[in-house]
Amino acid sequence: MATKKSVSSLKETDLKGKRVFVRVDLNVPLDDNFNITDDTRIRAAVPTIKYLMGHGGRVILCSHLVYARRIPDFHSYKDFTLFGLKYVFDCAVLITDLDFYADSDDVNKENVALIIDFSRMFTMVLFTCSSGRPKGVTPKYSLKPLVPRLSELLGIEVKMANDCIGEEVEKLVAEIPGGGVLLLENVRFHKEEEKNDPEFAKKLASLAEVYVNDAFGTAHRAHASTEGVAKYLKPAVAGFLMQKELDYLVGAVANPKKPFAAIVGGSKVSSKIGVIESLLEKVDLLFLGGGMIFTFYKAQGYSVGSSLVEEDKLDLATSLMEKATVKGVKLLLPTDVVVADKFAPDANSKVVPASEIADGWMGLDIGPDSIKTFSEALDTTKTIIWNGPMGVFEFEKFAAGTEAIAMKLAELSGKGVTTIIGGGDSVAAVEKAGLADKMSHISTGGGASLELLEGKPLPGVLALDDA
């Protein structure tokens, strides 16, 4: 893998009385009342913080928070945004048309005016929803709601600053006692963060004497607090979470106990090309599931009904299947699928052979025969990495395939198989099934783990001191 794994460790760093700038990823989901709905990332950051506290460090925590609540009817936040933009466009056309007709005497003007107002209002609501990232100081993205939980987990009162740079922050930093913790405000309230502005990075660096990066979930971003700061603040070392993620996602994948299997699912083949190609170089078995399988079926000449297909990726699917053969990788595609008559939780559904999906039906999960075949093949493996759900697990009716795979991996973990869940929706699925603590490793980074598995270098890791 392109990302170096031997980064300098926290354990070799002198911490007593030192001001330590710790980049953590506390980007957790909050509900409308600012309650944390999943504190996994906060809990994952605790071992490093406690170690620093226990060794007399004066801890300065820095994070971003941009979490956008997922809209269940859309496959991803990006899909929702695209839908929103398309809707805005459609409404603009509608408004123009209606404005024209409103001038005519043939129509009921009151009704037309009402429709125009309604369309405008709906457009505005959608537009607001689609732009859910902080631009400047945005109270709803403040890190303040995290302070009580962080204090509870650390067993001390965590202090909070109103900014992440500036005089007031410097004053609060100077007041941190040995073993104390100060949480800085959302670092992305400054646009210089994402631009990796050197002056901003220097300001962050000037707050401390040691840099620790424990924000694996953000390690694929070359931002001021994840990459730039490491140039000006030495030593720059990895925290325990960062190290653990690298040990599993780089170490276990580079030197796996064999047979080594990968399970790749999720919505589209286009978003997983890199990871499939990279894994084909390493694995003995590759299982495919999720929405991407229909592109593979269509490439083989099967009828796929109205299932998700990427027409422009048919050749790619064929070449991936050929590559698997050349590399001697056993490629397993589901042999049966659960089809639905619409994309909805209450759709009518039935199980059909993968090669016989009728018009008007779409595949939303892998079927029982596939679950059985996949499970038996997984029984022969010693290392398994899983990225992407087997079906539309958000709908109870189409969650069985994903749940069955999660249960199989939990069972195999208990028998000494190394099981790694590579971030994103597969983690959500494993958590939904209550099996998270059964796996060898669950990544806290979706995008970061995907990039790592694709063999891309992570800027936040490369910036750290060599071991």
Ligand SMILES: Nc1ncnc2c1ncn2[C@@H]1O[C@H](COP(=O)(O)OP(=O)(O)O)[C@@H](O)[C@H]1O
């Ligand atoms: N057969 C399918 N048809 C449509 N969408 C699917 C299908 N199977 C899975 N999905 C969707 O794929 C999404 C996850 O895809 P993706 O983002 O690529 O995975 P991950 O986040 O684990 O990397 C889920 O929202 C799930 O509903």
Ligand SMILES: O=C(OP(=O)(O)O)[C@H](O)COP(=O)(O)O
């Ligand atoms: O939630 C995150 O990424 P993920 O959704 O890919 O796991 C990280 O906090 C990175 O956030 P970003 O994608 O806004 O840089």
